[in-house]
Every structure is written in structure tokens, then in C-alpha cells.
Amino acid sequence: MARVILAFNKKVIKEYPFVKESMAIGRDDRNDIVIDNLAVSSLHARIDKTGDNYIITDLQSTNGTFVNNKQITSHKLQHKDKIIIGKHLLFFAMSKEEQAKVKKEALDKTMILDTSKQKELLAKRADKVVEKEKIGVISFIDGSSEGEIKLGKKLTKIGKAETSEIKLSGLFMPPTAATISRRPNGYAITSAGGRTKVKVNDEVIKESHFLKDFDTIEVGSYKFQFYTIDSGDKK
Amino acid sequence: MEIKAAGLSDVGLKRDGNEDAFAMDDSIGLYIVADGMGGHLAGEVASNVAVQIIQKNINYWIAKNSPEDELFDFPDGTLSRTGNYISSSIKLANRVIYEMSKGYREYKGMGTTIVVLAVMPNSVIAANVGDSRIYLIRDDTIEPLSKEHNLVAEQLEMGLISKEEAEISPLRHILTRNLGFSDIVDADLFEIEPMNDDRFLLCTDGLTDLVSDDEILKIVKNGDDPEHLCHQLVSEANKRGGNDNITVSLIFVNTQDDKRQGIIGKFANFFNKKK
Numbered sequence A: 001m002a003r004v005i006l007a008f009n010k011k012v013i014k015e016y017p018f019v020k021e022s023m024a025i026g027r028d029d030r031n032d033i034v035i036d037n038l039a040v041s042s043l044h045a046r047i048d049k050t051g052d053n054y055i056i057t058d059l060q061s062t063n064g065t066f067v068n069n070k071q072i073t074s075h076k077l078q079h080k081d082k083i084i085i086g087k088h089l090l091f092f093a094m095s096k097e098e099q100a101k102v103k104k105e106a107l108d109k110t111m112i113l114d115t116s117k118q119k120e121l122l123a124k125r126a127d128k129v130v131e132k133e134k135i136g137v138i139s140f141i142d143g144s145s146e147g148e149i150k151l152g153k154k155l156t157k158i159g160k161a162e163t164s165e166i167k168l169s170g171l172f173m174p175p176t177a178a179t180i181s182r183r184p185n186g187y188a189i190t191s192a193g194g195r196t197k198v199k200v201n202d203e204v205i206k207e208s209h210f211l212k213d214f215d216t217i218e219v220g221s222y223k224f225q226f227y228t229i230d231s232g233d234k235k
Numbered sequence B: 001m002e003i004k005a006a007g008l009s010d011v012g013l014k015r016d017g018n019e020d021a022f023a024m025d026d027s028i029g030l031y032i033v034a035d036g037m038g039g040h041l042a043g044e045v046a047s048n049v050a051v052q053i054i055q056k057n058i059n060y061w062i063a064k065n066s067p068e069d070e071l072f073d074f075p076d077g078t079l080s081r082t083g084n085y086i087s088s089s090i091k092l093a094n095r096v097i098y099e100m101s102k103g104y105r106e107y108k109g110m111g112t113t114i115v116v117l118a119v120m121p122n123s124v125i126a127a128n129v130g131d132s133r134i135y136l137i138r139d140d141t142i143e144p145l146s147k148e149h150n151l152v153a154e155q156l157e158m159g160l161i162s163k164e165e166a167e168i169s170p171l172r173h174i175l176t177r178n179l180g181f182s183d184i185v186d187a188d189l190f191e192i193e194p195m196n197d198d199r200f201l202l203c204t205d206g207l208t209d210l211v212s213d214d215e216i217l218k219i220v221k222n223g224d225d226p227e228h229l230c231h232q233l234v235s236e237a238n239k240r241g242g243n244d245n246i247t248v249s250l251i252f253v254n255t256q257d258d259k260r261q262g263i264i265g266k267f268a269n270f271f272n273k274k275k
Helices: A096-104 A116-129 B042-064 B081-103 B151-158 B163-168 B213-220 B226-239 B262-274
Strands: A003-008 A011-017 A022-026 A045-050 A053-058 A065-067 A070-072 A074-076 A082-085 A088-093 A134-142 A148-150 A155-159 A178-183 A186-191 A198-200 A208-210 A215-219 A222-230 B002-010 B020-025 B030-037 B114-119 B124-129 B133-138 B141-144 B188-192 B199-203 B246-254
Touching: A053 A065, A053 A070, A074 B151, A134 A178, A178 B188, A186 A198, A186 A222, B002 B020, B002 B030, B002 B226, B020 B042, B020 B246, B030 B042, B030 B199, B030 B246, B042 B081, B042 B114, B081 B114, B081 B124, B081 B188, B114 B133, B114 B199, B114 B246, B124 B133, B133 B213, B141 B213, B151 B163, B199 B213, B213 B226, B226 B246
Parallel strands: none
Antiparallel strands: A003 A011, A003 A088, A022 A045, A045 A053, A053 A074, A065 A070, A065 A082, A082 A088, A134 A148, A134 A222, A155 A178, A178 A186, A186 A208, A198 A215, A215 A222, B002 B246, B020 B030, B030 B114, B114 B124, B124 B188, B133 B141, B133 B199, B199 B246
16 A cells, blocks of 8 residues: 655654545645645645556646656656745655555556546636637627627538528528538537538638637628627536 | 548558558548547557547438437537537547456557547538547648647646647646546537538558648648648658658548529529530
């Protein structure tokens, strides 16, 4: 069994055997390892056991978490690692059997970690620094009075077809003139390749084009503007 | 629409068994790759079970044109009907693997990643759970159509670490989502419009850990025979150590002969026929 030894001013305060799947460290009473010191955040860091490995994660603490004098976000703990939180030292120690096991285990073995709780905590703190998930919006500039359309679908079709999310009319408008897809790297508009020209910022696009905030889009005689807003729900 | 596809799975140079699995179904344009995990033979079982369940159910639902509310899970309004078939089949496979791992001692802790690609004339749908990947190669660019569910990728997205830190992090192999770990799972899905000459690559981390995106792009662009290019990708990973099982599947799309749309398109098709 692994242990965490809490020390302050070169004196051992307490030893914590690792009996659970994870141990929380912080100033609050809710934590498994409570450090009552103002330099320590109420929920400061967490150590998770995944298989035979132990991973420490800093929960966006004010003063940070250091392992062997290096600031970390997440770190795989090794036997004899020194964790510094505030002015306290936490010494991480594994049993002989565990050390042997970890050595034997290939470093690149895939593991799974239950991060739901950790993610909640991180998300709560990350809110302050990281932008929320954005959702794209198309607003008509002229050619119609439809106003704003939120791009809620993964693939938005623009054209004459009844099934189009953004329906346009006109004699020469094809069933689908363009599509906007939500991809890992952002929103991209794709011309369907018909006779109806698709322009972004006055330039005709041949295939795909990643959209930026306030890009203007033209499909035939219709004109739109693209921008993103904060979405209410976060996945 | 014409599709040329190939797939290849290789044990690599360091592992005893192959825990990857893949399936190709050209009749409906469905391609699946899975990377199993778990002791003894459990990883192999998980990846094969996932691939089979997903393939069978999507086939069945497409054949019956099942309405969204008859699927395994509640429909997702942001997805097309086929998108919901894929999402639901992944949730079903997850539940089966989860129940198996709870019910049998030899399957305890087993799981698998999954990537699914459906190529249809009007849309291409990409879905994934875990750290296997789907790439779109269009013109001279390569871009992901999958999201990585591991600790490093999530911290990168939250802005807690930099891209440079992420690339060298030893924590890349810690997944935050897979099939079999919990009773429910959400896949990430993307739908795009196919373009002529689009190329798609489905692969496991046995390739991406050793071969960079730019190098993959170079290989995939280096010819027109998907089977030959699959061999090149696998041998490149093996040349660099072959640390893990390597599975790749390449899908080349040709839409040149598709009917043109709109009034002018109809005229053009009409005149083409006359010729």
C-alpha cells in the first residue's frame, strides 16, 4: 500500500495510508488530508489511483502544487516523490511490491481514470479563466428578414430544399448551396460546388473555409454574418 | 458516389496479441476501428464485441429506417437520423461491455475505444470515444474529425496546460472515457458534407503515437490505392518501434459523377445524357 507522509518544518505531522481510490488534499475538513494553513486552497489537489499508478492533479489552486520542485498540473507519482503544497511537504512512498509492479508495467499501457468528480472541480475553477463553450450564430444582413439563426445542429444545410436548416429561395438556388459543419477545430463552411457562388469576406470559396467571428458570408444574393456566443449548456 | 476503402490491423513488434479490431461495410459506407484494453484476452473481446454490435445495429436500423424514438437511447436533436443511429449503437455497445465486465471475472476491467465513420452521398458522420482518431485529408490539409478523451487533451482544452506540455506529457495514455467503464457514455459526433477526393483515416494510437499528423498526410497523399497506403502507414509505425497494435482504415471518396443540383444542374445532366 502506498503512503503519503505529511511534514512541516522538517517534522513529520501525520502518515496517511492510501486506502481509497483517491485522496483529496486541502484546507477544508472534507479533504482526506487536511492542511490547516492559509497558503493551502480549500480544495487544493487530488491523488487518484489508476491501476497500479498514482496520479496527482492540482485543482487550480491559488498557490500551485509542486512535485520535486516543479510546478505541475497532473503528474504520475514515483516512489520518493516530494510534493510541496504551501509550506508543507508531502512525501509519497510506495511499498516494495508496488514499486516492482510499476517497473514491470510498460509505460505506455493505456489506463482509464474516473475523472467525473475531478472534472467538476476543475470545470468550476476553470470557468474563471477559460471561455465557455461557444455556439455559432448566423444573422441575415439582407435578402431576408429571418433575423438570427443558431447553429444548433452538427451540420447545417443552406439552400432551397425543404429539409434545409436555413431555407433560401430563388430561381437558381440549388437544394443545397452550402453547409456549415461544427468540427473539432471550429465551424467550417463548405460550398456544395453548384453554380451558386459562396463567398466569405467577399472572396469566393471553392471548398471548405473555417469561419471566424464576424465573417460575412454570401450565398447567391443573400448576405449573412457569422459570430459565436456563449452557449448555456456545457457538455 | 464512389468509395474505395481498405483496412489493416497489425500486432506491432512489442505486444503478444492484437487487441484492436476493425470492420468495413461498403454497402452502407460504414467503417469502424476499436482499440481494446484489459488483461488476458479481455481487451480483444471488448474491441470485437463493440465493432460487431455497432455494425449490426446500424445496419438493422438503416434497413428498417427506424424512427429516432425506437433506438436504444433518447434521440439527440442536434444530429441527423443516421447520426442518432451511430450514437445509439455506441451507447448500446458500451452497456453490453459494461455488463459483461461486471458479470464475469475474466472480463473485469475490460474496455475499448471506438471510432465510427459513415460515408453517405449527402453527409459524412464521424463518431468517437477514447483516443483512437479520425482524420479528414482534404486537398493538402489534415484535420481531426474526432476528439481525444484523455487527461492531457482535456486539460489542454480547458487551458490548464500548453500544447508543448501536452505533447511530451507522460499522461497521454490515461483515458477519461471509453466503452465499458461506466454504464453510460457519450460519444463525440461530427457531421460534414463530403467533397470530391476527400480521404478519411481511422486509426488507433499505435500509429499516432509514433507518426505525426504531417507525416500521416504525406503518406496518405502518396498514391491512390488505399490498400497499399494502409501498408505504408503500418510499416512506418513498425519502423519506429511498433510499440503497440496498429490499426488503420482508409476511405477515399469520389463524388465527381454525382448528379448536379438545381435548375442549371438538371439541364447539364440532361445534355450529358443526350451525349
